[in-house]
Each structure stands twice: as C-alpha cells, then as structure tokens.
Amino acid sequence: MPTLTRRHLIAAAAAAATTLALAACGDDDEGGGSSTNGAVSDADVQAALRKGGALTVWAWEPTLKQVVAEFQQAYPSVKVNLVNAGTGNDQYTALQNAIAAGSGIPDVAQLEYFALPQFALAKSVTDLSRFSAGSLKDRYTPGPWASVHSGDGVYGLPMDSGPMALFYNKQVLDSHGIAIPATWAEYLDAARRLHRADPKAYIINDTGDAGFTTSLIWQAGGKPYRVDGTDVTIDFTDPGSTEFVRVWSALISEKLLAPIASWSDQWFQGIGNGSIATLATGAWMPANFTSSAPSGAGKWRVAPLPQWQAGAGASAENGGSSLAIPEKTAAKTLAYGFIRYAAEGDGVQVRIDNGAFPATTAHLRSPEFLGAGFEYFGGQKANEIFARSAQQVVTGWSYLPFQVYANSVFNDTVGKAYVSSTTLADGLRAWQEQCARYGTEQGFTVK
Structure with a gap:
C-alpha cells in the first residue's frame, strides 16, 4: 500500500500551505538554457533534445514501448531506458521509496490522475508551469486537463483518458x-x-x-x-x-x-x-x-x-494517466521534451495506432479517428460515442x-x-x- 510517511506528508502540508504554485528552481544538467526566473522556452527544449542525454522512464502502459522507439529515431542523441517498476500502486511505492532515499529516482513517471495530487502536494513532481505548460490547455479534453492541476500548478501532461x-x-x-x-x-x-x-x-x-x-x-x-x-x-x-x-x-x-x-x-x-x-x-x-x-x-x-x-x-472519467517529472531529477528540460512528444506530439498517434485512447482534442476530432469502425462491435464507429463523452465530463x-x-x-x-x-x-x-x-x-x- 503506497503511502507517504507522516514526516513527509506533514512537511508537504507545510510547504503546500505556503503555495502549491512555486516553480522548480534548480538548473538542469543538460543545459536547457533557462532564464533567471526559471522559465524554459520551446527553443530551450528543442536544444536539449538535439544535445541529447539519457532518460529513465517508469511506466507500465504498453504503447509507450513503441513511443520510445519512435522518439529515439526522431532524437537519436537521446537514450531512453523504459522501466516497468510495477503497475499502479506497486510503482507508487517504489517511487516514494526512491524519493525518500534520494537515489534511483526516474526522470519521468507515469501517474494515474487520482494519484497525481498526492505527489504534487508533497512537491515530489515538478510544476510544469516553468515550461509554459498552461498554454496547452485547449489541446486536451476538460477532464484530463483538470486532473493534472493542483492549485495553480500543472504537475503532469495528460497521456490518455477514460471518458x-x-x-x-x-x-x-x-x-x-x-x-x-x-x-x-x-x-x-x-x-x-x-x-x-x-x-x-x-x-x-x-x-x-x-x-x-x-x-x-x-x-x-x-x-x-x-x-x-x-x-x-x-x-x-x-x-x-x-x-x-x-x-x-x-x-x-x-x-x-x-x-x-x-x-x-x-x-x-x-x-x-x-x-x-x-x-x-x-x-x-x-x-x-x-x-x-x-x-x-x-x-x-x-x-x-x-x-x-x-x-x-x-x-x-474512469481511469487515465499522466506523465510527470519527479522534482529531484536534474534532466527536467530533456524530460519535458519526452513527455511533450509522448502526450501531445507525434507520440499520441503512435499510441492510438497501438490501441490507446487519447486525451488530445485534435485527435478526438479527426475524421480518421471518429470514422474508425470496430470489428468487435459489429463495425460500429464507437469513437464517436467516446469522443462525445469526453466533451461531456462534468x-x-x-x-x-x-x-x-x-x-x-x-x-x-x-x-x-x-x-x-x-x-x-x-x-x-x-x-x-x-x-x-x-x-x-x-x-x-x-x-
């Protein structure tokens, strides 16, 4: 059962009482070119991807295997180590243990929407506002986008959804x-x-x-x-x-x-x-x-x-996950480049092609997506129903x-x-x- 220790939660609570919207202020090892106020531009992210480096990604979602393969073809200077540290609760326990120990922390972690607030409150994951992630709001359906917020911060990018x-x-x-x-x-x-x-x-x-x-x-x-x-x-x-x-x-x-x-x-x-x-x-x-x-x-x-x-x-919504960046990683800019690719960029179509359901409005509105027939459901265009449901989330x-x-x-x-x-x-x-x-x-x- 993955729970924060009392010491960690009380410390997190004290920090959260001050503010939940503080941007991460550490400098990235890969030299993202961030300005003095901690902001990181898209140009900085692209520069980090060209320069390259190594990333460790903890996730159990199967379509990410193909996403990683395609990402490394697009950015050959980046080496991604995709690790299945357990499904759901097992991974959260492992991640909390790594955070407490201060070692073995991944650069990217898959976190289900219900679990993200616990890690955000403990300041265990990075507020992506420094990357202007808030500007991506209209690219996602309302339910998943609301689920990656805690206070005024954005603590992950929606990877999929479950309308x-x-x-x-x-x-x-x-x-x-x-x-x-x-x-x-x-x-x-x-x-x-x-x-x-x-x-x-x-x-x-x-x-x-x-x-x-x-x-x-x-x-x-x-x-x-x-x-x-x-x-x-x-x-x-x-x-x-x-x-x-x-x-x-x-x-x-x-x-x-x-x-x-x-x-x-x-x-x-x-x-x-x-x-x-x-x-x-x-x-x-x-x-x-x-x-x-x-x-x-x-x-x-x-x-x-x-x-x-x-x-x-x-x-x-029922189910769905985000991709988040642990606060203690030194490769935040490079990690953001990966999660942007996987959750909002070319990686989304890769995941759709391998059976995932997206959280991105552009894909949910595309004729190809809406017009796809499901043989299992007698040829029914079920995505039309799913996409409508995504827009009707309370x-x-x-x-x-x-x-x-x-x-x-x-x-x-x-x-x-x-x-x-x-x-x-x-x-x-x-x-x-x-x-x-x-x-x-x-x-x-x-x-």
Missing part, C-alpha cells in the same frame, strides 16, 4: 426484449428484468471498486472531496453521492450484481458468454475485449452512459491529496456493503471517517 460509456451485449438484451437503458433508473429496471428471465445472467459485475464508485458519483454531479491547500472536506452525503447510493443500494440488496471481480478470468468469461450483459467503464476498454474476450466479438456494442437525470448529457471534480491511501481502504469500508448487512450509505460513511482520521494524522485539516 465513460456503456458497453452492452446486444445479443443478450435483444433476446430478452430489453432496450438500451438511457437512465440509471431504467438500468435498474433492466437489471431486474434480465435476472428474472435468466438467473445466471447479470446486468453488470461489481464487488466494490473505489474508482468505479467515485466515477459514478462524479457523473451524478457529486463533489464529495473539496481541497484547498491543506484544508480538506469529505462529504458523501452530497446530492450526487445520494443519487448513486439510491440506485446501487437496490442493485446490491436485490442481488442483481454479478459477484465477480473485474479483470479475473471469470470476468472475461462472463463477458464472452453473456452472463455479464453490460460494463460501464472507460474508453480504453475495447482492446481488452479483443484480447481477452474474443468469443464476444460481434455481440457487443457501445452506447452513451445512462444518465442520473434524463437528457442531462453528463459523463465522467467539471469541478477533485481527488483527495491522499487518494492513493483512500482507495486502498475502500474494501475495508464500503466493500462490506457488498458482502454483509452493512448498507452502502454506512459503508461510505465509514470510508469518509477512516480517510478523515488518516488525513488529520498526516497534518491536514479535515472537515
């Missing part, structure tokens, strides 16, 4: 005369009808997942987390959370959710054989259908996410500055509602209280 959609088994729904649910109320009704018709079939699987839960609350307009420096508010009684509890409590209590963990062999089998009829998840999912549930090909389609209020046209969402910890204790609190008599509302209350205690212990003022 949500409803993946559904058309064959299963059609066989039972069930229409595609347009609202979550209709979704609950569909769940009841499906399970009555076939007790072995479920509308969806869910054994309790922090990211999924917060994404649906986000879509409902919920704002359970409020962060202002070291002042944090946690409130799962807000209207969006209440809407989620109302529908999901019924799904749980009526045993309408397949008790199967996502990403398990049984889960992929359910997707393939139709015993799991829908998935509400991010736009990065299609490649996983193709590789791990091939027997479902031609049966599945994509639709907009059901709405909490009919016709609202609201969506949320604004104003924020994560906790210790969200990595919060997610790690989700199953100890909210998860009990799926396997015991604990209600979902009580589970969320217990999660709120445990996170509040932790935040207080780490030096935050938590309400």
Whole structure:
C-alpha cells in the first residue's frame, strides 16, 4: 500500500500551505538554457533534445514501448531506458521509496490522475508551469486537463483518458426484449428484468471498486472531496453521492450484481458468454475485449452512459494517466521534451495506432479517428460515442491529496456493503471517517 510517511506528508502540508504554485528552481544538467526566473522556452527544449542525454522512464502502459522507439529515431542523441517498476500502486511505492532515499529516482513517471495530487502536494513532481505548460490547455479534453492541476500548478501532461460509456451485449438484451437503458433508473429496471428471465445472467459485475464508485458519483454531479491547500472536506452525503447510493443500494440488496471481480478470468468469461450483459467503464476498454474476450466479438456494442437525470448529457472519467517529472531529477528540460512528444506530439498517434485512447482534442476530432469502425462491435464507429463523452465530463471534480491511501481502504469500508448487512450509505460513511482520521494524522485539516 503506497503511502507517504507522516514526516513527509506533514512537511508537504507545510510547504503546500505556503503555495502549491512555486516553480522548480534548480538548473538542469543538460543545459536547457533557462532564464533567471526559471522559465524554459520551446527553443530551450528543442536544444536539449538535439544535445541529447539519457532518460529513465517508469511506466507500465504498453504503447509507450513503441513511443520510445519512435522518439529515439526522431532524437537519436537521446537514450531512453523504459522501466516497468510495477503497475499502479506497486510503482507508487517504489517511487516514494526512491524519493525518500534520494537515489534511483526516474526522470519521468507515469501517474494515474487520482494519484497525481498526492505527489504534487508533497512537491515530489515538478510544476510544469516553468515550461509554459498552461498554454496547452485547449489541446486536451476538460477532464484530463483538470486532473493534472493542483492549485495553480500543472504537475503532469495528460497521456490518455477514460471518458465513460456503456458497453452492452446486444445479443443478450435483444433476446430478452430489453432496450438500451438511457437512465440509471431504467438500468435498474433492466437489471431486474434480465435476472428474472435468466438467473445466471447479470446486468453488470461489481464487488466494490473505489474508482468505479467515485466515477459514478462524479457523473451524478457529486463533489464529495473539496481541497484547498491543506484544508480538506469529505462529504458523501452530497446530492450526487445520494443519487448513486439510491440506485446501487437496490442493485446490491436485490442481488442483481454479478459477484465477480473485474479483470479475473471469470470476468472475461462472463463477458464472452453473456452472463455479464453490460460494463460501464472507460474508453480504453475495447482492446481488452479483443484480447481477452474474443468469443464476444460481434455481440457487443457501445452506447452513451445512462444518465442520473434524463437528457442531462453528463459523463465522467474512469481511469487515465499522466506523465510527470519527479522534482529531484536534474534532466527536467530533456524530460519535458519526452513527455511533450509522448502526450501531445507525434507520440499520441503512435499510441492510438497501438490501441490507446487519447486525451488530445485534435485527435478526438479527426475524421480518421471518429470514422474508425470496430470489428468487435459489429463495425460500429464507437469513437464517436467516446469522443462525445469526453466533451461531456462534468467539471469541478477533485481527488483527495491522499487518494492513493483512500482507495486502498475502500474494501475495508464500503466493500462490506457488498458482502454483509452493512448498507452502502454506512459503508461510505465509514470510508469518509477512516480517510478523515488518516488525513488529520498526516497534518491536514479535515472537515
């Protein structure tokens, strides 16, 4: 479980109380040509790329392998060592250990959006404002761009995104005369009808997942987390959370959710054989259908996410990562050249060609991207739905500055509602209280 030590978090909290927008002030080893105020121009970045050097990149996302190969062809003086230091939490633990030890720190690190605020608050990653990264705002969709901010700083560049959609088994729904649910109320009704018709079939699987839960609350307009420096508010009684509890409590209590963990062999089998009829998840999912549930090909389609209020046209993000630059690297300018290439430059198309879903508006609007047919989904142009969802992500969402910890204790609190008599509302209350205690212990003022 990747958590900051109390000493590090209290120190981070004190620093954050002063300001979260201080630009990094160290000089780069590769001679980026930065001015006295720490600003680095695009010309400085290009000069660093021409001069070259070595970079170590920690990331688990598979399409980056081809990005690195293409980048090194474009900039032959740069040698990139791509290291898989573990997926998600495993990498965050390794990165925190390296930062604490002061050695072995990579020059670039992949950080999921929910994890970025924790590293930003601790000043473990560089504020990219010195590179005028703020000028890139209009090149990204709103959700991912908002997710790389902490205070006034920009602490990473969005690498991909997960605007949500409803993946559904058309064959299963059609066989039972069930229409595609347009609202979550209709979704609950569909769940009841499906399970009555076939007790072995479920509308969806869910054994309790922090990211999924917060994404649906986000879509409902919920704002359970409020962060202002070291002042944090946690409130799962807000209207969006209440809407989620109302529908999901019924799904749980009526045993309408397949008790199967996502990403398990049984889960992929359910997707393939139709015993799991829908998935509400991010736009990065299609490649996983193709590789791990091939027997479902031609049966599945994509639709907009059901709405909490009919016709609202609201969506949320589920998943997605940024590329950030650890504060203690001496190669910041060279590292920025790489993350700009991978997350906003030519590397974006490389990743799309290898199955990734972008966060860049230009790619999401391109006729080639929107017009691509998905064989798995019967030739459907699913990117049109994903791109529309990306533009409909509800604004104003924020994560906790210790969200990595919060997610790690989700199953100890909210998860009990799926396997015991604990209600979902009580589970969320217990999660709120445990996170509040932790935040207080780490030096935050938590309400």
